[in-house]
Amino acid sequence: MTREAQIPISVQAEEGEDRGSNASANPTMGDMIAERFSRRDLMRGVLAVGAITATVSPLALAAGRAEAQASATPSFDFKEVAAGSDDKHYVADGYDADILIRWGDPIFPDAPEFDPLAQTAEKQKRQFGYNNDFLGFIPLDASGDRGLLVVNHEYTNEELMFPGVGIQDTKENNFNKTTKEMVDIEMAAHGGSVIEIRRTGGKWQLVRDSRYNRRITAETEMSITGAAAGSDRMKTKADPTGTKVFGMFNNCAGGVTPWGTWLTCEENINGYFWGQIADSHPEAKAMKRYGAPGNRYAWGKYYDRFAAEKDPNEVNRFGWVVEIDPSDPTSVPKKRTGLGRFKHEGAGNGLARDGRFVVYSGDDERFEYIYKFVTEGKVDTANPAANRDLLEKGTLYVAKFAADGTGQWLPLVHGQGPLTAANGFRDQADVLIEARSAGDALGATKMDRPEDIDVNPKTGKVYAMLTNNNRRKDDQVDAANPRSDNRFGHIIEIMPDGGDHAATTFRWEILVKCGDPSVAKVGATFSSATTKDGWFGMPDNCAIDSRGRLWVATDGNDSKQTGRNDGLWAMETEGAARGTSKLFFRVPNGAEMCGPYFTPDDTTLFLAVQHPGESEDEKNPGTFENPSTRWPDFKPTMPPRPSVVAVTKRGGGQIG
Numbered sequence: 163m164t165r166e167a168q169i170p171i172s173v174q175a176e177e178g179e180d181r182g183s184n185a186s187a188n189p190t191m192g193d194m195i196a197e198r199f200s201r202r203d204l205m206r207g208v209l210a211v212g213a214i215t216a217t218v219s220p221l222a223l224a225a226g227r228a229e230a231q232a233s234a235t236p237s238f239d240f241k242e243v244a245a246g247s248d249d250k251h252y253v254a255d256g257y258d259a260d261i262l263i264r265w266g267d268p269i270f271p272d273a274p275e276f277d278p279l280a281q282t283a284e285k286q287k288r289q290f291g292y293n294n295d296f297l298g299f300i301p302l303d304a305s306g307d308r309g310l311l312v313v314n315h316e317y318t319n320e321e322l323m324f325p326g327v328g329i330q331d332t333k334e335n336n337f338n339k340t341t342k343e344m345v346d347i348e349m350a351a352h353g354g355s356v357i358e359i360r361r362t363g364g365k366w367q368l369v370r371d372s373r374y375n376r377r378i379t380a381e382t383e384m385s386i387t388g389a390a391a392g393s394d395r396m397k398t399k400a401d402p403t404g405t406k407v408f409g410m411f412n413n414c415a416g417g418v419t420p421w422g423t424w425l426t427c428e429e430n431i432n433g434y435f436w437g438q439i440a441d442s443h444p445e446a447k448a449m450k451r452y453g454a455p456g457n458r459y460a461w462g463k464y465y466d467r468f469a470a471e472k473d474p475n476e477v478n479r480f481g482w483v484v485e486i487d488p489s490d491p492t493s494v495p496k497k498r499t500g501l502g503r504f505k506h507e508g509a510g511n512g513l514a515r516d517g518r519f520v521v522y523s524g525d526d527e528r529f530e531y532i533y534k535f536v537t538e539g540k541v542d543t544a545n546p547a548a549n550r551d552l553l554e555k556g557t558l559y560v561a562k563f564a565a566d567g568t569g570q571w572l573p574l575v576h577g578q579g580p581l582t583a584a585n586g587f588r589d590q591a592d593v594l595i596e597a598r599s600a601g602d603a604l605g606a607t608k609m610d611r612p613e614d615i616d617v618n619p620k621t622g623k624v625y626a627m628l629t630n631n632n633r634r635k636d637d638q639v640d641a642a643n644p645r646s647d648n649r650f651g652h653i654i655e656i657m658p659d660g661g662d663h664a665a666t667t668f669r670w671e672i673l674v675k676c677g678d679p680s681v682a683k684v685g686a687t688f689s690s691a692t693t694k695d696g697w698f699g700m701p702d703n704c705a706i707d708s709r710g711r712l713w714v715a716t717d718g719n720d721s722k723q724t725g726r727n728d729g730l731w732a733m734e735t736e737g738a739a740r741g742t743s744k745l746f747f748r749v750p751n752g753a754e755m756c757g758p759y760f761t762p763d764d765t766t767l768f769l770a771v772q773h774p775g776e777s778e779d780e781k782n783p784g785t786f787e788n789p790s791t792r793w794p795d796f797k798p799t800m801p802p803r804p805s806v807v808a809v810t811k812r813g814g815g816q817i818g
Contacts, residue, residue: 183453184529186602237711238732238818243745245695245726249791251771252748256812259747261794262311262359262366262768264803265292269357271371278786278801279325283346287377291315292323292351293804294770296416296508296703297757298424300488306763307361310374310488312424313770313806314413314757315355318348322775322801325786337460345464349380352411354426356488366766366808376491380409384484387554388499393591395445398475400467407479407497408467414526415508415614415703415757416483419519421546424486427506429526431480435470436462445474451598452481452504453527478595483509483523485553498553501535502574502597508703510616510624514664517541519552522624524612528631530598531606532561532615534571536664558597560606561656563670569656571666572604579604610634610648613717614703617663620710621736624656624663625673627701629717649723650677650684650699653714655735674733674741676701678724689734689741696743698731699724705758707818711735714743715755715769720778728755730769732818746818747809751790752776752802764816767809775802 240254253259263269266276266289273288296314320327324344331339358372369375386405390396396404414429433456439446449455454477455462455470462468467476481503487493501509504525511521517540523533537556542548559571575581576590580603587593593600610631617624630651653673659665676699677684679692688697700718707713712733719728729748734740749755749771757770775789784790789802811817 183451183527184598184602184608186608188602188605188608237734237739238744238746240732240744240746240818242693242695243729243748245729245745245748247721247725247727247751249751249793251750251793251807253809254746257809257817258812259769259807259809260365262806262808263290263357263368264794264805265290265294265351266803267368269355269368269370269375269377278323279799281323281347283343283350286347286350287379289377290355290357291353291377291379292318292348293772294355294806295414295756295772296426297759297768297770297806298416298418299759299761299766299768300418300422300424301762302358306761306765308369309359309761311355311357311359311768311806312416312418312426312486312488313355313357314416314426315351315353316414316429316772317412318351319773319776320344320348321783321785322773322789323347323351323786328785329783332458332460337463340460340463342464345459345461348459349409349411349461350377352380352413353378353382353409354413354424354486356424356486356491361766364810364814374488374491376488378410378486378495380411382409382495384408384410384495384497386479386497386499387551388501388594389590390478390499390503390594393589393595395475395478395591395595398467398473398479400473410484410495410497411480413484414506417509417511417521419485419511419549420513420541420543421549421552422487422489424488425509425511425521426484426486427509427523428481428484429505429507430456431477431505432456433458434461434468434480435477436460436468437470437472439470439474443474445478448596448599449474449477451596452477478503481505483521483553487550496553499591499594500553500556500558502533502558503595504530504533504597507612508614508616510614512617512619512622512663513541515660515662516664518556518664519549520617520663521553522615522617522626524609524615524626525598526611526613526629528611528633529608530612531601532609532612532626533597533601534559534561534663558594559666560597560601560604561668562605563607567669567671569607569668569670571668572606573666574600574604610651613701616704616706616712618706618710618712618735620706622658622661622663623735624658625704625706625712625735626654626656627704627714628652628654629700629702650675650686651701652676653701653733673735674743687741688743689739691739691742693744695726695745696731698726698729698743698745700728702754703756703758705760707760708762708764709816711818713746713758713767713818715758717754717756720751722778727751728753730755730758747807750774750793750802752778752784753791753793757806760817764818765810765814767817769807769809770804771807772804774804 358369432454435455677686702717703715753774777784
């Protein structure tokens with residue numbers, strides 16, 4: 163989930179946040195898939211048709227293609243939404259999709275009502291932030307009718323937030339119209355929100371006077387913990403100790419821990435840093451590996467800490483997983499450096515067999531890696547407070563996929579293998595700050611832009627969303643390999659050996675290659691039971707309901723790319739129906755589907771609709787004055803507003 167949505171795909175290689183900075187010689191996921199399935203399919207005599215005519219996943223193929231197709235009966239019983247593109251949202255028949263909260267809505271009793279023509283930073287700090295992404299729900303009582311909704315506010319769109327500003331006025335023209343007041347509003351609109359919500363008469367509402375309500379911004383004080391805390395590379399002019407930082411930003415997906423804390427993940431942090439840094443500077447190589455400075459915001463124009471040449475270590479203090487206690491609005495958020503520094507998409511998690519806590523995370527950029535973190539200590543289920551600093555210590559691993567369908571988790575531990583001072587890693591802090599370079603050195607597998615990852619608590623399987631990779635070359639693939647110029651992505655299924663998330667070995671399969679299955683050259687592998695409305699491209703976020711079923715949210719579908727807007731699809735992962743998907747919710751024009759999260763009883767599904775109003779029309783991109791939709795208010799004086807939607811079944815019952 164990046165600002166790429168604003169940029170034509172033809173120029174994303176030059177302009178997007180995802181710069182593809184991994185120049186290592188490590189094998190790509192495509193190389194692994196090619197080697198594995200080319201050999202396997204040759205043995206089975208299906209190589210000639212594998213990439214073109216397959217309509218089920220390789221796992222279903224192995225179980226018997228004809229039988230799987232003939233008996234594929236989806237477990238989801240809702241009537242599918244029609245795929246398409248317009249300025250409204252749609253949900254499956256029999257369900258209500260109510261707007262719960264919008265950008266600018268006041269979340270405190272004394273907060274002002276939203277006025278887009280009179281916005282200030284002080285007002286925004288008391289209002290719901292922009293571009294809601296990850297959502298998490300933490301119940302406050304046994305009834306399930308009260309809870310805390312935690313929300314990431316990933317980034318801002320100046321051209322949709324402020325009148326008179328177009329995309330051409332941002333990076334292309336040195337942010338000539340971006341004032342300090344605008345920057346201050348942007349900084350206040352980033353970060354996150356904690357809000358109490360209550361269900362009355364089957365509908366959810368904000369509890370505006372709740373003591374739990376909180377805004378976290380790009381200026382909120384946070385502590386730095388773990389092995390990188392106090393490192394010389396974390397020390398700045400404002401913080402000579404390297405243990406305190408102000409703010410978080412570009413927080414994409416995340417997770418909720420069993421002890422009730424919120425894990426929120428900093429992703430495309432490079433774009434917030436301004437200027438240039440000399441090639442001879444000690445941090446130059448590391449900055450380049452992370453695409454910094456990206457010069458996508460004007461913050462460095464007014465604040466020196468975002469000017470790379472003035473305070474070069476500041477960039478090292480972003481790109482982490484942040485742990486926040488939503489039950490205590492006075493608590494200090496903690497950046498958990500043990501989980502590594504990269505463009506974290508999410509923090510899907512589960513328990514190892516011995517009770518240790520495991521967090522999975524993708525590095526959202528083309529040719530980057532999949533990681534997991536295993537705590538040193540075990541979760542104390544009887545005493546949540548005892549887990550307060552469980553993420554302080556543990557081991558970070560990076561994935562290496564083998565051609566035979568197995569894989570290894572390689573530890574990122576200083577002094578082991580190539581992670582030594584002789585190779586540029588002076589200590590564990592260096593390993594964590596430069597987790598990407600450590601992955602390079604270990605020979606991790608380059609993936610096709612790994613985004614959200616989640617754990618199925620029913621089966622123990624792990625699902626990784628690989629959004630796309632339009633830079634894959636023809637000579638990297640063969641007849642049975644996922645596509646070159648892979649614009650539609652695929653989903654990988656990982657099975658930890660022994661069903662233990664702490665295991666250092668695993669097996670893997672492709673669940674589905676995405677795209678339009680009616681176009682042979684696309685090579686999509688949805689089940690033949692999938693309808694013309696049921697297929698999708700660009701999987702991004704995911705959720706797994708209490709019954710162990712996978713739901714996939716997308717980023718990048720539109721009328722030009724796929725003939726449909728983004729949305730939420732229900733995806734079968736087990737049995738004969740494996741590989742079948744159905745469209746449940748569709749977003750309005752310009753929007754991205756984010757943050758699917760279920761209440762524990764599956765009676766409510768919370769969804770985040772991000773950046774409505776953008777446009778794929780290069781000549782007429784969406785702006786404050788001329789957006790592609792004015793959702794959700796549809797008032798001529800009101801811009802489109804990113805919003806959280808609460809989906810419930812009419813008459814009650816579980817979703818799906």
